[in-house]
Amino acid sequence: MNLDINQIALHQLVKSGDSVLDMVLRDSLLPSNNRVVQEMMVELHRVYSAKNKAYGQFNEDSEFANAFKRCRKGNDDFLSFTRRATAGLRDELIKYPFAESGVLLFCQYRHLATEYLLIAFLNSCNSMRVDEQLDLSITHHLDINHVDIVARVDVTEWETNNESKRYLTFLKGRVGRKVSDFFMDFLAASEGGDTKKQNRDLLQAVDDYCAEANLDKEQKQAYRQQVYSYCNEQQQADECIELKQLSEALPVFNEKNLQQFSTEQGYDIADSFPADRPTLRQLTKFSGSGGGLNINFDALLLEKRIFWDAATDTLTIKGTPPNLRDQLKRCLG
Known part of the structure; x- marks a missing residue:
């Protein structure tokens, strides 16, 4: 994948009490030419690109956007910008009961002809590792595949199209948790369309x-x-x-x-x-669930192997999948 990292910084928020988040700030940027750093960003770009995203734009009074503009003009350096932004996210996150520890990543990179700024709050997971002596140990890794607190600015679109309302993308939070709310408040941004x-x-x-x-x-x-x-x-x-x-x-x-x-x-x-x-x-598909049923089938099967009687609200399936058929046989004797 053609992905060129310009600048990348990592900081950490550590929960030390019910409503206390301590900051651990790096004193230097990560080396952009490091192989591990590049592989991490390629994977994060791939995972984020494959997810369904909402689109938005910065509010006029967005301190985050104004700070990044100063950085782009050379009036501030990228590391200082990310350190202050981390403090801003900490102040926003402690307002919510679900505040947890995590690693905050800021990366300015280019993919093909587009320049991006990606901001992600990454959780850590434990996993088992076997060393050279075949001993087991617990190791920590960033859970990139399940990242859900992330936003990305299409810097090229933002700086060249003043009328655009979709230069900012983000992931909406899980049901029951307003995860995306605090992130959008931190960015001082609003959704740009349904x-x-x-x-x-x-x-x-x-x-x-x-x-x-x-x-x-x-x-x-x-x-x-x-x-x-x-x-x-x-x-x-x-x-x-x-x-x-x-x-x-x-x-x-x-x-x-x-x-x-x-x-x-x-x-x-x-x-x-x-x-x-x-x-x-x-x-291309029909699907629905409720009342203990979960049905999903290709639209091409309708009126060929699957028939619906609207008068009786009955669905008839001719030719069940082999694994389902085996389960039915075992259950019904």
Whole structure:
């Protein structure tokens, strides 16, 4: 992966009481050309790029944004900027009952033609290690694969497009814990749009477009599959869905493409917006859970192996998966 680290700093917050977080601040930056440092950032970039993200922007009075601007202009050095930012995060985090110890990472890096500033709060995990003498010991490692307190600034977009509202991305917190709230307060940023709604509106426009074109079931599903393939590729590449680009890649019906249709019908779909994987899955799969049932199947199976009777609300499945069939046989004798 072509990833060039410019500057990277690590600091630590250590919980020493019910509402006390001590800071452990580094006196120097990490060496950007160190192999371990580079491998860590490549993995963090990969993990973050694969996650569903919300988009936002800095508030006008964001001290974090203003401090980074001073750093970019050479009026402050990167290490001092990160040390003060760590103190700011500590002051914000102690307001919440779920405050825990962790490592705060700041990294300014370039991937392809884009420059980024990534800020992540990483937890540590214990694991077992076997040494050269085949003795076991406990070691600590950063839990990068499960990082969920992280934000990234597209510095290139931020500095070149004054109208942009999506140069900042972040992960929303887990249900029941306002994890993202304190991080957004720390950054003094706000969400710049409803990603799920944009994706839902796209799906509705696709279905209505297929209906207006009088596509049969196979044609409609093939069209939905093409939409999903494009959106999935964009999501995997950490790129936004471009409505114009998507429309040009799809078949045209009734002499107007999907973008023209959505504009005529008054859909409030942005020209560019991030992909939301759970929403997009509805293009190719049916799924639902409740009452002890959890059902998930490919849309192509509907009316071939799976049939729904709306009058009786009955789902009939012809040909069960072998492992399910074996369980049923064992259970029912």
